[in-house]
Amino acid sequence: MALLVVVALLCLSCWVSFYFILCYVNGSRSYEWNCRLVTLVHGILAVCITAYIGYVDGPWPFTYPGTKNTPLQISAMVVSLGYFIFDMAWCVYFRTEGPVMLAHHTMSILGILLTLWLGESGIEGCAVLFGSEITNPLLQARWFLKQTGHYGTWLGNVVDVLFVLLFVVMRIFVGGTMLYCELISPRPRFFIKCGGVAMYALSWVFMVDIVRFAIRKSKRWHKQQRDQQETVTANGHEGKKD
Numbered sequence: 068m069a070l071l072v073v074v075a076l077l078c079l080s081c082w083v084s085f086y087f088i089l090c091y092v093n094g095s096r097s098y099e100w101n102c103r104l105v106t107l108v109h110g111i112l113a114v115c116i117t118a119y120i121g122y123v124d125g126p127w128p129f130t131y132p133g134t135k136n137t138p139l140q141i142s143a144m145v146v147s148l149g150y151f152i153f154d155m156a157w158c159v160y161f162r163t164e165g166p167v168m169l170a171h172h173t174m175s176i177l178g179i180l181l182t183l184w185l186g187e188s189g190i191e192g193c194a195v196l197f198g199s200e201i202t203n204p205l206l207q208a209r210w211f212l213k214q215t216g217h218y219g220t221w222l223g224n225v226v227d228v229l230f231v232l233l234f235v236v237m238r239i240f241v242g243g244t245m246l247y248c249e250l251i252s253p254r255p256r257f258f259i260k261c262g263g264v265a266m267y268a269l270s271w272v273f274m275v276d277i278v279r280f281a282i283r284k285s286k287r288w289h290k291q292q293r294d295q296q297e298t299v300t301a302n303g304h305e306g307k308k309d
Contacts, residue, residue: 068184071141071145071183074145075145075148075149076149077149078145078146078148078149078150079148079149079152079153080149081149082105082109082149082150082153083153085105085108086101086102086105086153086157089101089104089105098161099161099163100214102154102157103207103210103211105150105153105154106154106203106207107203107204107207109146109147109150109154109200109203110200110201110203110204110207111204112146113143113146113147113150113196113197113200113203114197114200114201114203114204116139116142116143116146116193117143117193117194117196117197117200118197119139120137120139120140120143120190120193121190121193121194121197124137124139125190126190127190128190128191128193128194128245128248129244129245129248130248131190131254132188132190132191132248132249132252132254132255133187133188133191133252133253133254133255133256133259134187134188134189134190134254135186135187135189136182136183136186136187136188136189137189137190140189140190140192140193141183141189143193143196144179144182144183144189144192144193144196145179145183147175147179147196148176148179148180148183151172151175151176151179152176154172155169155172155173155176158172167269167272167273167276170269171199171269171273174262174265174266174269175199177262178192178195178262178266179192181258181259181262182259185256185259187255187256188255188256188259191245191249191255191259191263194245195242195245195263195266198237198238198241198242198245199238199266201233201237202230202233202234202237202238205226205229205230205233206230208226209223209226209227209230212226224288227284231277231280231281234273234274234277235274235277238270238273238274239270239271239274242266242267242270243267245263246263246264246267249263250263250264
C-alpha cells in the first residue's frame with residue numbers, strides 16, 4: 068500500500084508538471100485552455116488503457132466482476148487517481164465547476180481509493196473509467212470549437228450529435244447493463260455495489276442536462292431552418308417584382 072501511495076503521488080506530480088509546462092508553452096492561452104488540454108490527454112490515455120484491459124487483457128467485466136486487481140488495472144487506476152486529484156483541486160481553486168461535476172470527481176477518487184485498498188473489483192473500476200472518459204474528448208472538442216469560433220459550423224453539430232449518442236449508449240445502456248451484472252453477482256463487496264449505484268445515478272443527472280441541451284439545440288436548429296426558408300422565399304418574391 069505504501070508503494071501505491073508513492074506511485075499515486077508521482078502520477079499527481081506528473082499531471083501537475085504537465086499542466087505547468089502547457090501554461091509555459093501556451094502562455095497566450097487561458098488557464099482553463101491548458102487544463103482542458105490536460106483533461107483531453109487523460110481522457111484519451113484512460114480510454115486506450117482501459118479498452119485494452121477490458122477487450123484484450125481481461126477479465127470481461129460483465130462476467131467476472133469482483134475479481135482481484137491485476138497490475139495493469141492498478142496502473143490505470145493510479146494514473147487516473149492522480150489526474151482526478153489534480154483536476155478536483157484545479158476546479159475548486161478556480162471555481163469553474165458546479166456541484167454535480169465536483170460530486171463526480173469526488174466519487175471517482177473515493178471509488179478508485181476503495182478499489183485499490185480492497186485489492187479487488189479493479190476490472191469494474193476500469194470499465195467505469197472507460198465509460199466515463201470515452202465521451203471526454205468530444206466534450207473538450209466542443210469547448211475548443213467554441214473558443215476558436217468554429218462551434219456554429221457543421222463540425223460543431225457533428226460533435227454534439229456524437230457526444231449525445233455516445234453518452235446515451237455508453238453511460239446509460241452499457242452502464243446500466245454493467246450495474247445489473249454487478250448487483251446480481253455475489254463476488255463484489257457491498258460498498259463497491261453502492262458505489263456503482265451512485266455513479267449510475269450521477270449519469271442520469273448528467274443525462275437530464277443533456278436532454279435539456281438537446282431540446283434547446285433542436286429548437287434553435289429548427290428556428291434557423293425556418294428563418295433561412297423565409298429569407299429565401301422573400302428574396303424570391305422580390306426577384307419576381309423586379
